[in-house]
Amino acid sequence: MTQVLIVEDDVDAALTMQKGLREANIHATLTHDGETGLRALRAGAFDVVILDRMMPGLDGIALLERARQEGIDIPVLFLSALGELEDRVYGLKAGADDYLTKPYAIVELVARVEALARRKDNGTGGLEAVLKVGALEMNLITRIVRRGDQEIDLQPREFQLLEFLMRNAGRSVTRTMLLEKVWAYHFDPQTNVIDVHVSRLRAKLDKGFDRAMLHTVRGEGYQLLP
């Protein structure tokens, strides 16, 4: 079971997070100020930390910097208040691995925590040459994708999209995550532009097969299942 440490001074928000994560079978420990959070971090035993930017006393950035200085390299998801445009940059510079702006959808939080936890499991950040999800096989070196015996011809971006979905197979990924991780842009596209790309990939992936692998999760995003 994934263990998450939440450092958030807003107790209600922290409890909501904890509840949402529990639904996804993730256990969350709550701390409500920076000092306690840092002590808990030093004690270890967590897979991911959710860190609020604004806290009385030791704030998120200071905590993160100190933790990184102490050699604690646990994946960190940084939370910041709405519209603090520079916070994303500060957070990432201070050593955060991912970033989420309040208010966020719980599904988005869960998806990102899962992605971070997976990264920690792999340790290497995924240097494997071949990705496999069920009958789907992606060779990262020859860039050949097969589902069973059938080779699937993908455009470069579709390849990246599928790679991200395969690395997060079995988990929901949101549209914003896809835009961030596959296109490397951080903004809210406001339209179904990502959906169109996913539909195209789905058409290539599931065409001619009885069972669909790429699913739309209502209100959340997408999920690749074996």
Next chain:
Amino acid sequence: MSWRSFLRQTPFRLTLLFIVVYAFVAGMIFGYFYFANAAETRALTDMRVRMRVEHFRDIYEVQGPEALRRIIAHDDSPDWFMVEQVHNDQGQVTAQNRRATDLVSQGGLADAVPMSAVGAQDSEPVQQRIDPPGSKSFYLRGQVVRLGPDTRLYVAMDTSWADRGWHMGVKAIWGGAGLLIVLGLMAGLLINREVSRSVHDLMKVLDAVKEGDLKARVVLRESGDEFDALAERINDTLDRMEGTIGNLKYAGDAIAHDLRTPLSRLRTRLEVALYEVETDAAQAPDVLERALADTDQLLRTFQTVFAMSRLEAQGKAPDPQLFDAQALACDMAELFEPLAQDKGLAFDTEFASNLKVYGNRDFLAQALSNLLDNAIKYTENGGITFRLRQTSGGDVEFSVTDTGQGVPEADRLRIIGRFVRLESSRSLPGVGLGLSLVEAVARAHGGRLAIDEGPGIYKKGIYVNRGPGLRTALVLPPV
């Protein structure tokens, strides 16, 4: 102002320092002249005494002691600086000139040779202090010479001739020093008053600002000095601050105003939903999902409005970077081309290379995404042309041209406003913030959003199929 705080002020301290330094330098010069002058006076006196002595020696040797005594006794000029006496071996005066007689009668000069000189063959110069009662003391400097048996000659010169000039000099220097100190202190006081008045003016304004009066400004004295420059700088800063705070306040008001519409929309939806659930409870999940979607939409709207307000208030894009404009255009084209294709629209691109943009990549991407999204959304037939070029003015221009129904010229300015949706587009999704954000992003980058008549489809340098259409362009200044 208390006396102590006055002493602590910079100009006054500088004045004091100046006076001390001046006094030290003057003292050094004074000392140098004193010693140089004293040595000169001694040498000159000794020379004249020696010449006189030699003159009398000649007389003694040629004409004898009697003649010498007679000549000396007849030297009766009272102003003569020379004191001349002839003594016998017992030290008694046997002849003296008028000056010596006067001094002896006044009681200033002893009726004898200076004791230190008695017995000397050719004495070294001797100096004695004369204190004539009732007049100023002075020094006699001279020699005692033994001319022959029972004849000693004492010739000395009154050095007060040199002292007189010297005393005048000393007096002048003391007077000058006094004057300097008085004038220096006065100047110090004046400068101090002037400076502290200027500083006081500045502090008064800063205090007023601290108390919340953002309109307080320093009155310039047009003197062009550094205080005026400082005052001008402070006024500039205050202008800037006032503007920024005004913007923030405006942004806050605007957000409150802007969110009223979507909030009331959400409320209405929930009200209707409640009614629906009351009539048919099975609809509850659907209704909740719609409410959730509405809330999401509201949050997105809030994000957008907030981002715009921040951009407007800051007047600049956060975290700007230098990057390749073509790469950004390619990314956006790649992102949106499938959307256009799915709708059966042509999607043409024409990107100039080697154009650099300095700005926030995500905001610019979002702006272009809004332009492309609009173009695709409002075009039913024909297609989109996405161009990147450098204008004749050197600006970097991303333009999106569609063959949709266009926007009447009268409405083109209006559609930039927040939450403005034209009648013809009400049926399509959206809240009317897309172009507002593009405009805010453009302005934060020192650029602008241009909206023109669409020239139709652009192909290989010529326009074909001139439709009404719309051409929107994000124009950024050159790097």
